[in-house]
Amino acid sequence: MDQQTIINSLPLHLRPFVKQQRYDDYTPRDQAVWRFVMKHLSRQLADSAHPIYKEGLERTGIALDHIPSIDEMNACLARLGWRAVVVDGFIPPAIFMEFQALKVLVIAVDMRSVDQIFYTPAPDILHESAGHAPFIVDIDYAEFLQRFGEIGMKAIASHADLEQYEAIRELSILKGCPQSSRQEIETAEEKLAKLCNTEQAPSEAALLTRLHWWTVEYGLVGDCEDYRIFGAGLLSSLGESQHCMDDTAVRKLPLTVDAVMSPYDITREQPQLFVTKSCKHLSQVLEEFAASMCFYRGGTESLRTAIAAQSVCSACYDSGVQVSGVFTEVLCDAVGNATYLRTTGPTQLAYRDREMLGHGVAHHADGFGSPIGHLKDFSRCLSEYTIDELKAHAIEIGQPTKLEYLSGITVEGTLQEVFRQDHRNLILSFSDCGVTDLHGRVLFAPEWGTYDLAVGSAICSVYGGVADKESLQLFKPTPRTSTLRVDVDPSLMACYSLVDRLRQQPAGLDADDGSIEDALLAALAQYPNEWLLRVEMLAVADSNLQQRLLEELRQLGTANKATEQLVAMALGDFPAPHEDRPASA
Structure with a gap:
């Protein structure tokens, strides 16, 4: 299945986040970076990664010698019931989770x-590929990952979370581009620091992100004395995959739901890691956290959480009516039961995740409010009554109607329409309508226009985002923060290409071909600090050139602190020659 076919199979609101992989955009040096990292990662992880890692690389179409194409990966992932798409850098966390829920690797x-x-x-x-994909071959882990997506897409994110996401994305783009100025980076860092320096309690989404970090990204499996790596962040890092094995530098703690209380810093190596016993254990911890979330609990406190978040959330009545918008108020009775909810600004009304006809943000542009609870003298929820039963209670289209709630809220006006679906009354629309609470507060006045009442006796779920994402898109890609493309030196890329062609020839460098050797020597002279080009050449060089390359690499490692460790890794494949020693007496 090609890229476009997979994109076309996605929900409409997810497609704008997906890009096309143009494989030829990867430079020969990109390929060399991949080879270098994967070669040394595979060695470091031979004993420290979970045994399924190596099998997973092979079964998900990830080779050590070249960057995988998304089509290669999808041909393999299809056998596992998953798909993959490519994106531009960070995407909104809720969108990332929704892809995961659909068994789509981003x-x-x-x-x-x-x-x-x-x-x-x-x-x-x-x-993303060599870190996340390999463990999809483990069915239990794949199911855990999908379930994480289902839960994560429901988490309530605060307005501050959304601002921090934009700031993190902007900073990562600037730092990822060598041509960014120090001033640009510092300005972005200051902006992010201001957003993070808040005493506001972390949101559901922030806590769940921590759990994702300490499991999916930086998780260990086994026990605190004998463990293996399975987190993608560790599996794809030359530094941390080695550092994390040092028990004196990195504490190992048994995984519990308390891991959500540990924040993390993406700019430094982690001071502690959490160890899970198994995939079953991962799922147990995830479900334990999920049970505390608003989408599970519903009720007054969940509505208050949505209000505090100041972001677009959805509240679901027990009738199935879904209200999506920025919640600003909830009224309660003396024992804490929610009796009335209110949103401010554009609001959507939906049922079964589909916007109800005529009840989108165009109709509810300025907000929405509606009672919650049972009516006096009604034995069951108003949504369950037939039209004839409604008439028996003096609720009839075209007639004056008065609804009295147990909470003391009264709705009085002329009933104009009953929106029904699946044999349920979902929305009652009134003209000339007034709504007051027990204390006489006016919640809706006749001169405000048509009053739409959502039918339901309780709020059973509250979650982040909107109900019908096709009709109301909460997130939209932000072209102003698209990844910055770096100019490349065509001559340098030609040098890498030449070496790559030689690498793929069984005989390597033919000593009799003077023109090729001259080209390699010219490249060395033209790019005296290009250490990776020299590492690539080692695989094709004859013995004489190899000795020159090794000496130049040693000099580069000594002269440049930034490349010292990388050069040392490369030289590890080529032991230094023994010094001449005098014969013993």
Whole structure:
């Protein structure tokens, strides 16, 4: 299945986040970076990664010698019931989770630069593919990942969370581009710091993100004395996959739901990691947290959580009516039962995740309010009554109608319409209508226009985002923060291409071909600081050239602190020659 076919199979609101992978956009140096990282990762992880990791790489179409194409991956993932799409850097967390719920892996399309081999400030294809994909072959883990997506897409994110996402995305793009100025980066860092320096309690979404970080991204499996790596952030990092095995530097703690109380810093190595016993254990911890979330609990406190978030959320009545908007008020009775809810600004009314005809944001542009609860002398929820039963209670279209709630809220006006679906009364629309509470407060006045009443006796669920995402898109891609493209040196890329062609020839460098050797020597002279080009050449060089390359690499490692460790890793494949020793007496 090709990229466009998969994109066309996605819900409409998710498609704008998906990009096309243009494989030829990867430079020969990008491919060299992939080879270098994967070669050394595979060695480091041989004993420290969960045993399924190596099998998972092979079964999900990820090779060590070249960046995978999304089509290659999808051909393999299809056998596992999953798909993959490429995106541009960070996407909104709720959107990421929704893809995951649909069993779609989100793969950042770009490749980390040679200057960011140890740490990449933005998602890249190596992290997303070689880190996340391999464990999809484990059915229990794949089911856990999908379930995480289902729960994550319901989490309530605060307005501050949404601002922080935009700031993190902007900063990662600037840091990922070598041509960004120091001033641009510092300005973005200050902006993010201001957003993060708040005493506001973390939202549901923020807490769930922490759980995702300590499991999916940085998780260990086994026990605190004997563990293996399964987190994608560790599996795709040359530095942290090694550092995390140091028990003196990194504490190992048993995974519990308390992990959500541990914040993390993406800019430094983690001071502690959490160890899960199994995939079953992962799922148990996830469900334990989910049970505390508003989409499970509903009720007054969940509505208050939505109000505090100041973001678009949805409240679901027990009748099935869904109200999506920015909630600003909830009235309660003396024992804490929610009796009336109110939104401000554009609001959507939906049923079974589909916007009800005539009840989108165009109709409810200025907000929405409606009672919650049972009516006096009604034995069951008003939604369950037939039209004839409504008439028996003096509720008839075209006639004056008075509804009295147990809470003391009164709705009085002329009934104009009953919106019914699945044999349920969902919305009652009134003209010349007044709504007051027990204390005489006016909740709706006749001169305000048509009053639409949502039918329902309780709020059974409250969650982040909107009910019908096709009709009301909460998130939209932001072109102003598209990934910055870096200019490349065509001559340098031609040097990498030449070496790559030689690498693919069984004989490597033919000593008799002077023109090729001259081209390689010219490349070395033209790019004296290009350490990765020299590493690539080692695989094709004859013995004489190899000795020169090794010496130049040693000099580069000594002269440049930034590349010292990388050069040392490369030189590890080529032991230094023994010094001449005098014969013993």
